[in-house]
Amino acid sequence: MKYLFKNALTVTMDQEMKVLKNIDVLVENDRIKALGSIKPEECENAVEIDCTKKILMPGLINGHTHVPMTLLRNYADDMNLQTWLFDYIFPAEDKLTGEDVYWGTMLGIMEMLATGTTCFIDMYFYMDHMAKAVEDSGIRAQLSRGMTSNEKGPDFSQNKSLNECIDFYLKWNGAADGRIMGAFAPHAIYTCSPEYIRAIRDAAEKYGAPIHIHLDETRVEHQDSLKNFGKTPAKHLYDLGVFDLKTIAAHCVWIDDEDIELLKEKDVTIAHNPGSNLKLASGIAPIPKVMDSGINIILGTDGASSNNNLDMFEEINLASLIHKGANLDPLLINAGEALKMATVNGGKALGREDLGVIKEGFKADLILIDVDKVHSKPLHNPVSALAYSIKGSDVCLAMVDGRILYENGEFKTIDKEKVLYNIEKICDRIF
Amino acid sequence: MKYLFKNALTVTMDQEMKVLKNIDVLVENDRIKALGSIKPEECENAVEIDCTKKILMPGLINGHTHVPMTLLRNYADDMNLQTWLFDYIFPAEDKLTGEDVYWGTMLGIMEMLATGTTCFIDMYFYMDHMAKAVEDSGIRAQLSRGMTSNEKGPDFSQNKSLNECIDFYLKWNGAADGRIMGAFAPHAIYTCSPEYIRAIRDAAEKYGAPIHIHLDETRVEHQDSLKNFGKTPAKHLYDLGVFDLKTIAAHCVWIDDEDIELLKEKDVTIAHNPGSNLKLASGIAPIPKVMDSGINIILGTDGASSNNNLDMFEEINLASLIHKGANLDPLLINAGEALKMATVNGGKALGREDLGVIKEGFKADLILIDVDKVHSKPLHNPVSALAYSIKGSDVCLAMVDGRILYENGEFKTIDKEKVLYNIEKICDRIF
Numbered sequence: 001m002k003y004l005f006k007n008a009l010t011v012t013m014d015q016e017m018k019v020l021k022n023i024d025v026l027v028e029n030d031r032i033k034a035l036g037s038i039k040p041e042e043c044e045n046a047v048e049i050d051c052t053k054k055i056l057m058p059g060l061i062n063g064h065t066h067v068p069m070t071l072l073r074n075y076a077d078d079m080n081l082q083t084w085l086f087d088y089i090f091p092a093e094d095k096l097t098g099e100d101v102y103w104g105t106m107l108g109i110m111e112m113l114a115t116g117t118t119c120f121i122d123m124y125f126y127m128d129h130m131a132k133a134v135e136d137s138g139i140r141a142q143l144s145r146g147m148t149s150n151e152k153g154p155d156f157s158q159n160k161s162l163n164e165c166i167d168f169y170l171k172w173n174g175a176a177d178g179r180i181m182g183a184f185a186p187h188a189i190y191t192c193s194p195e196y197i198r199a200i201r202d203a204a205e206k207y208g209a210p211i212h213i214h215l216d217e218t219r220v221e222h223q224d225s226l227k228n229f230g231k232t233p234a235k236h237l238y239d240l241g242v243f244d245l246k247t248i249a250a251h252c253v254w255i256d257d258e259d260i261e262l263l264k265e266k267d268v269t270i271a272h273n274p275g276s277n278l279k280l281a282s283g284i285a286p287i288p289k290v291m292d293s294g295i296n297i298i299l300g301t302d303g304a305s306s307n308n309n310l311d312m313f314e315e316i317n318l319a320s321l322i323h324k325g326a327n328l329d330p331l332l333i334n335a336g337e338a339l340k341m342a343t344v345n346g347g348k349a350l351g352r353e354d355l356g357v358i359k360e361g362f363k364a365d366l367i368l369i370d371v372d373k374v375h376s377k378p379l380h381n382p383v384s385a386l387a388y389s390i391k392g393s394d395v396c397l398a399m400v401d402g403r404i405l406y407e408n409g410e411f412k413t414i415d416k417e418k419v420l421y422n423i424e425k426i427c428d429r430i431f
Numbered sequence: 432m433k434y435l436f437k438n439a440l441t442v443t444m445d446q447e448m449k450v451l452k453n454i455d456v457l458v459e460n461d462r463i464k465a466l467g468s469i470k471p472e473e474c475e476n477a478v479e480i481d482c483t484k485k486i487l488m489p490g491l492i493n494g495h496t497h498v499p500m501t502l503l504r505n506y507a508d509d510m511n512l513q514t515w516l517f518d519y520i521f522p523a524e525d526k527l528t529g530e531d532v533y534w535g536t537m538l539g540i541m542e543m544l545a546t547g548t549t550c551f552i553d554m555y556f557y558m559d560h561m562a563k564a565v566e567d568s569g570i571r572a573q574l575s576r577g578m579t580s581n582e583k584g585p586d587f588s589q590n591k592s593l594n595e596c597i598d599f600y601l602k603w604n605g606a607a608d609g610r611i612m613g614a615f616a617p618h619a620i621y622t623c624s625p626e627y628i629r630a631i632r633d634a635a636e637k638y639g640a641p642i643h644i645h646l647d648e649t650r651v652e653h654q655d656s657l658k659n660f661g662k663t664p665a666k667h668l669y670d671l672g673v674f675d676l677k678t679i680a681a682h683c684v685w686i687d688d689e690d691i692e693l694l695k696e697k698d699v700t701i702a703h704n705p706g707s708n709l710k711l712a713s714g715i716a717p718i719p720k721v722m723d724s725g726i727n728i729i730l731g732t733d734g735a736s737s738n739n740n741l742d743m744f745e746e747i748n749l750a751s752l753i754h755k756g757a758n759l760d761p762l763l764i765n766a767g768e769a770l771k772m773a774t775v776n777g778g779k780a781l782g783r784e785d786l787g788v789i790k791e792g793f794k795a796d797l798i799l800i801d802v803d804k805v806h807s808k809p810l811h812n813p814v815s816a817l818a819y820s821i822k823g824s825d826v827c828l829a830m831v832d833g834r835i836l837y838e839n840g841e842f843k844t845i846d847k848e849k850v851l852y853n854i855e856k857i858c859d860r861i862f
Contacts, residue, residue: 073808074815078765110805219759278756279819281763308819309806317745322753325709328650332712334509374541375740375823377504377851378858384505388710388739392806393824420808427809 008051059118061346064300068104115392144185153195234259276302335387439482490549492777495731499535546823575616584626665690707733766818
């Protein structure tokens with residue numbers, strides 16, 4: 001299959017943040033074949049997509065989320081973390097079945113595609129059902145089974161969650177034409193004993209899997225770590241050898257300067273979740289310092305129950321706004337930097353040299369944004385517009401692996417009515 | 432003219448934050464005539480509007496903006512305040528004509544109506560042209576000529592701006608069926624001498640006009656005031672007698688506890704502009720403390736060049752997020768409180784007992800929001816959804832004074848193509 005994007009205002013997201021006016025981009029099968037001036041014979045039999053008054057850019061990569069939590073959207077807000085978690089979220093999650101997780105994932109995938117996300121990095125449970133939703137929908141994802149245990153070990157060979165995690169990894173890593181990637185996810189240092197984290201880390205090393213973990217999200221986590229382990233959460237994981245593996249550490253709100261050095265030394269990626277960190281009152285992560293260190297930063301929405309949506313354009317906007325305000329410096333996290341966190345940096349976090357940039361040979365994970373809207377006019381600077389004016393609802397096309405999954409309100413691979421019918425049934429049962 | 436909103440999920444924005452399911456709301460001429468169970472004979476000849484799967488709520492009131500600055504949207508971002516203002520904004524504004532301001536206002540009004548704003552509070556120049564745009568479009572606004580002068584006085588009877596301000600007030604206050612309200616706007620303490628502020632204040636008192644002013648927006652303004660006047664900006668205006676008149680003070684980022692007491696004593700309304708304050712790195716206003724004091728707080732977008740849009744749903748979202756995160760308290764500024772800042776509190780700020788609530792006798796300034804969208808499902812709590820999930824683009828109808836101005840992408844009183852044609856011409860000329 002071939003597609004020719006004609007006359008696109010193209011934000012490439014390459015190193016130089018090139019913005020190319022009125023160029024053509026040719027997609028062949030799952031890859032970007034050519035851009036710029038393309039020979040007519042190359043375009044033969046290509047389906048043409050008119051991109052007049054539209055921005056073409058790489059699809060967004062949601063760096064940390066729990067997609068099935070869309071089922072809990074707007075269910076519990078404006079309350080203390082403990083009340084939220086123990087009185088609302090956990091009891092509701094206890095009632096979820098694998099099938100519920102499938103439909104919740106499908107709902108989230110529809111929202112993500114419609115707002116420009118073509119890949120997401122997730123940690124949850126009933127992972128076979130999540131993977132099935134990713135496979136069916138055509139989106140791309142890194143998936144991991146979140147694991148919690150305070151067992152002391154040392155033998156975790158009979159641990160149910162870890163065995164589930166290994167089975168899942170072996171079954172699904174590289175599946176769906178490579179759209180599904182696996183990872184090992186010790187949930188956090190306050191939900192996993194050091195021995196358990198070590199066992200997960202060793203298993204991950206054995207199977208060549210990367211790590212996805214929550215790190216230093218709240219002040220309580222930070223203080224408890226100092227009390228219990230005599231060191232910061234980051235140092236604790238460093239000493240456990242977790243960071244010797246390719247790691248995505250979500251949140252990192254309370255990390256200090258020494259932690260930043262450790263994370264940089266081990267090339268850990270930090271997933272910044274500004275919306276969730278604000279809403280749950282976790283705080284404001286020291287992202288400008290992290291950026292100065294050269295650490296790879298990606299952006300995530302976290303789950304829809306602490307956000308309350310999966311719209312990455314909102315996170316881009318928040319990331320470009322809050323650090324300026326909190327640090328009284330208007331030069332911090334400019335529009336281009338925030339956009340990189342949501343695109344090319346996500347590719348790096350996944351160890352992929354072919355995601356997040358519009359470039360020959362890269363994966364055809366692309367989105368089109370309609371800028372013929374009142375709120376995008378005048379369009380003085382497209383990069384500024386993407387960070388400061390454009391809404392997720394301006395996305396009019398999402399392509400993954402060279403396949404159009406969403407176009408002008410229509411989902412090509414998902415039966416929207418069926419998903420919504422099932423969501424309603426699930427909510428009637430659970431709430 | 433009569434309209435019957437049928438089966439609406441109605442967020443009334445009254446004191447108790449009542450959410451009414453499947454009720455009918457009858458509008459007759461410019462007012463809400465009845466809600467709840469309405470006698471069939473009352474509804475005779477009413478145009479029915481089906482509100483299934485829609486939220487009906489009061490139109491949003493943008494508490495502080497400079498609407499013609501839509502012309503400068505995405506033109507200058509991610510730079511120091513001085514560079515932004517003196518190298519980009521002021522030189523561009525110097526080239527504006529009255530006609531440019533008319534078309535820039537029209538562009539902004541389109542954006543506001545399409546995102547649910549039915550009234551705005553503005554300070555700019557070429558006010559006759561702005562007023563004409565408000566009159567033509569059918570929206571509601573409080574308008575004021577922003578005044579700057581470092582003249583020492585005492586005689587300002589020949590001052591051009593002040594005379595323009597007075598003429599404008601006499602001509603336009605109460606015009607367009609009362610949709611236009613006037614105010615007097617000394618720009619700020621750092622652009623107006625104390626004598627000039629005093630002269631404006633006295634003229635406002637003479638004509639019975641309220642005040643709209645920027646107050647304590649930046650740390651520099653705060654420190655300069657301490658240096659130049661030996662007191663805070665708020666105390667400076669208090670001593671000049673400004674607050675003896677009905678006042679809207681925009682920003683108030685750097686006010687201290689004593690300032691809060693002064694502002695409360697004088698019943699000043701504070702216009703909180705979270706997006707602009709973050710983007711320009713002014714800081715985070717102490718809104719939770721202000722709220723505890725009982726001061727009336729409204730929300731504003733500020734101009735589109737420091738935001739970069741006029742979408743009040745984004746400000747509601749920011750107001751409900753940033754104070755939680757900055758103060759590490761998830762109970763601060765809940766969804767309902769943020770929504771009040773954008774509706775009923777705006778009515779109070781304007782001295783209107785008939786704006787910002789869905790209630791018999793109130794003005795029919797109403798919006799409909801489509802919640803049959805993927806990102807609004809499941810709709811566990813409509814009030815949370817309005818603050819945390821819903822986008823401005825979900826607005827499908829905006830009514831002002833009982834007249835539908837926007838419906839499903841169509842502007843009823845504005846020739847969209849003509850506005851966009853003129854915007855393009857202006858931008859070609861200026862930039």
